[in-house]
Each structure stands twice: as structure tokens, then as C-alpha cells.
Amino acid sequence: MKWKSSIETGSKYAPDIVREISLQRRETFALKTRLQKSWGRLHLSDIGFREIAMMRRIRSMGQLFSGVQNMREHAARKKILRASLGLAGMVAVVGLSGCNGWNRYYVGGGGDYYGNNALWVANGTNVVEFLPSQLTNGTIDPAPHLAINSASFGAPQGVVFDGYGDLWVIDGGTVAAGGTVAPALYEFTVKQLSNLSTNAAPTPAVTISSTSFVFPQQATFDGRGNLWVTDNGSNAVYVFTGAQLNATATTAPAVSITSTPAFNGPLGIAFDYHGDLYVANNATTTIFGFSAASLPAVSSSSTATVTAALVPTETLSDNGSGSIQGPWGLAFDGYGNLWSSNANAPNTVVEFTRSQITATGSPTPNITLASATVSGNATLVAPNGIAFDDYGDLAAVSSASPFGVAGFGPDQLQTNPSAPLTPDLFLVGSASTLNAPAGIAFGPSY
Numbered sequence: 001m002k003w004k005s006s007i008e009t010g011s012k013y014a015p016d017i018v019r020e021i022s023l024q025r026r027e028t029f030a031l032k033t034r035l036q037k038s039w040g041r042l043h044l045s046d047i048g049f050r051e052i053a054m055m056r057r058i059r060s061m062g063q064l065f066s067g068v069q070n071m072r073e074h075a076a077r078k079k080i081l082r083a084s085l086g087l088a089g090m091v092a093v094v095g096l097s098g099c100n101g102w103n104r105y106y107v108g109g110g111g112d113y114y115g116n117n118a119l120w121v122a123n124g125t126n127v128v129e130f131l132p133s134q135l136t137n138g139t140i141d142p143a144p145h146l147a148i149n150s151a152s153f154g155a156p157q158g159v160v161f162d163g164y165g166d167l168w169v170i171d172g173g174t175v176a177a178g179g180t181v182a183p184a185l186y187e188f189t190v191k192q193l194s195n196l197s198t199n200a201a202p203t204p205a206v207t208i209s210s211t212s213f214v215f216p217q218q219a220t221f222d223g224r225g226n227l228w229v230t231d232n233g234s235n236a237v238y239v240f241t242g243a244q245l246n247a248t249a250t251t252a253p254a255v256s257i258t259s260t261p262a263f264n265g266p267l268g269i270a271f272d273y274h275g276d277l278y279v280a281n282n283a284t285t286t287i288f289g290f291s292a293a294s295l296p297a298v299s300s301s302s303t304a305t306v307t308a309a310l311v312p313t314e315t316l317s318d319n320g321s322g323s324i325q326g327p328w329g330l331a332f333d334g335y336g337n338l339w340s341s342n343a344n345a346p347n348t349v350v351e352f353t354r355s356q357i358t359a360t361g362s363p364t365p366n367i368t369l370a371s372a373t374v375s376g377n378a379t380l381v382a383p384n385g386i387a388f389d390d391y392g393d394l395a396a397v398s399s400a401s402p403f404g405v406a407g408f409g410p411d412q413l414q415t416n417p418s419a420p421l422t423p424d425l426f427l428v429g430s431a432s433t434l435n436a437p438a439g440i441a442f443g444p445s446y
Helices: 010-039 049-060 068-075 082-095 190-194
Strands: 118-122 127-130 138-140 146-148 156-161 167-171 184-188 206-209 216-221 227-231 236-240 255-257 266-271 277-281 286-290 314-317 327-332 338-342 349-352 367-369 383-388 394-398 405-408 425-427 440-443
Touching (some): 118 156, 236 266, 286 327, 394 440
Parallel strands (some): 156 216
Antiparallel strands (some): 118 127, 127 146, 167 184, 184 206, 216 227, 236 255, 266 277, 277 286, 338 349, 383 394, 394 405, 405 425
16 A cells, blocks of 8 residues: 555554455455465464565555564464554554655565556456556556466456466457357466566466356455456356366356346446445446345355345445446445446546445445546546555556556545546556556566
């Protein structure tokens, strides 16, 4: 997470750190699951790798909290209160100033999967990666640092990292468009990602095919390492257990989920820090919310379970002024606020506060980011994927020309702008090779 530019109220940020840690701990459990399947029963600390990374970042930013290294080592042996980490984060906030702008403090280095700040883009025919050091303020046109040009690809639509640092690509295939490549989920391991500079066309380590798939596009992991996939073609959400993701197979999802009212073009999918699930219905311009208690239980023994249609706990609808129009991507920030991209006019990215998304209604967004013009290019055109990096930077990718990536620093996300906001970062141009970007994710750099 990147710190704000002034102290403001320190107490505001301590809960933010706690919430962010809660989010990241889910990935720790996913990692634990994967390791247990590989090496048997392991005893992992309650403190996860990314929590340790957070403390590392606090330490590195000017050595503002000199005891973090000792805290990290101690945390590997003992349990530690989240409130203590919140206090450490507050100390860092007090010490830092002048951190405006995009990616002011980035974590570089090859394969440092503690720093999830490289941008990975599902680019229609391949997947590309941009290093944190390439994502500097202003208008840029960098060539991708790495690309995955696997011969298995049909139409990559989404990317998501599991708790082990492996990359999963959600591929819609070409069958829906009259082609012959079936939709599938592809896994590329840390080792394969580390070797992309010498082998840019690796064969997926794992391929998951299913007769249930029509056009899967987006996915997210839950805290147990299960992968939840939205299928825009079949109007369903499919869940694959960690055990199913271990080996190549053609298999039915462990759990298949429909809803009443029915999903209609489901795309964006995200869990909040309570475990509640949100799904964007692109075709009916609504966002469904399902409480954690209403979701089906998923375990390693779940096999081809088809649930009764779930009734959303809350439904968010358009307010009549374009607040929800063709919702595509969903992402939560560290405060528990929900951000959504509107792929239809007015081509915006909007924020709904936590209090706005816990009840059915047609809320007016707390923040609306409209398209600006930079060097003759619109910054948001049919925006699809959105994602936050570890510092609170928000990236939004345009799926139509000029295929740009707009990056907003945390200081730009505090108040509702009165006019279209020029993003701190605007990645656009032919060198980037972006031609049909869809889903994005921040992850390790290699």
C-alpha cells in the first residue's frame, strides 16, 4: 500500500492496515493449502508472506520503523496482534510525506513475489507484464518486460495469481466466436514465469477444461485456495477446489452457482474482507452481493455440486445517471469500498462506499472517474479490468482504442473530482503492444 501525502488523522489509517492485512491473509491460507498438498502437513506462522512484505516495506521507507525486522523474525515464531501492525502502519504514516503520484515507492527485482506491483494484462491473444519501474508518472509507452505467448491460448480474458505465486489465465477460447480453441483455465508456475525471458511460449503447467464452460472471463481466489470463475456465456459462477487445480483434467466444477434473479453476463467478481461475494452483471447493469453466510460451502470433497439458485443479499442498480452501465471489473480498496468499471457509456470507473453496498438500492457513487484527454487520447474507453497494487494505486484498462491503461495514485482517489481527472499514469502507444486488453492483475515481477 502506498501512503498518503500527509498525516491527516493517523487513526484513519490504522484500521486500513488491519483491513489490508485481513485481505492479504486470505492468500496466506491459499498458500498453506498448496504447500500442504505438495509436502504434507506444514506448520506455518499466523503471519503470512505478504504481511511480512508489508513490514519490509515499512522498514525500507526511510527506516522509519527500525524494529520491523526484529518484529518480522519474532512473528515467524509467535502470534502477533493485528492491532500492533496497525500501529506500525500508523507510525509509518506519521513519518512519510510527499508521496503523491503513481508508484512513488515501488518494489523491484526479479521474482520478488513479496512485492505485487508488476502489472499483468490479459491481452486478447497473449499475456504481458510491465515492471513497476516501467510504470512511472506521466504518459508512457513502454514495451512489455515479458510476454506469455503460449500456443494453448485462444482468447485470454483474465489473470489472477494464487497464493503460491503461480499465474492463472482465464481463457474464453474461440469456440463462441466460431473457432476451435476450447475455453480453459491455464496455470503458469513461478518457475515458468521466471524463465519467460528464455521461453516466452511455455506449455501451461496445468490446464483445466470443463464442458460447463461457454465463455469464462474473470476469476478470484477465496481464502481456501478455491478458484471462483464467472462465465459470461453460461450465466453462472463455477468453483474449482485447490485439489482440482493440481493437475490437468477435464472436469466438472466442484460447485456450480446460479442466482435468482439470474446472472446476466457475469464478469467482475470479488470478495470483500468479510468474505461477502460481489458479481457484476454486464448485460443487466447490476451488481449482486452475496453474504458469506449465503454462499455454498466448498471443500476438497465437493464434487459436481449444483446449488439451488442463490438470492442476492443486496442488488446495486443504476441510479439513472449512468452509475452502473455495463459493469465489467470489480475491485475492493483497503477501506472496503467497492470500485467498478462501466464498460458502456459514460465509460467511467466508480467507487461505492462500504455503507452503500450493504443494502439493495441505486446509490450515487462516492467517486466517479470520467475519461480525460491526454495527448489526443481518451483515458477511459470501454474500461474493463481494474486492480489495486500494494500501494493503493488503481489501474484501469481500456478495451477499445487507444487501448490505454489509466493509473490513479491514492491521492487522486480521496475526493470526487469536479471534472475529468488526468491520471497520474497513462500507458498508451504501439510499443506497449496492447490490442485487446481485458482483465488485469498486479503481481510479482520477474
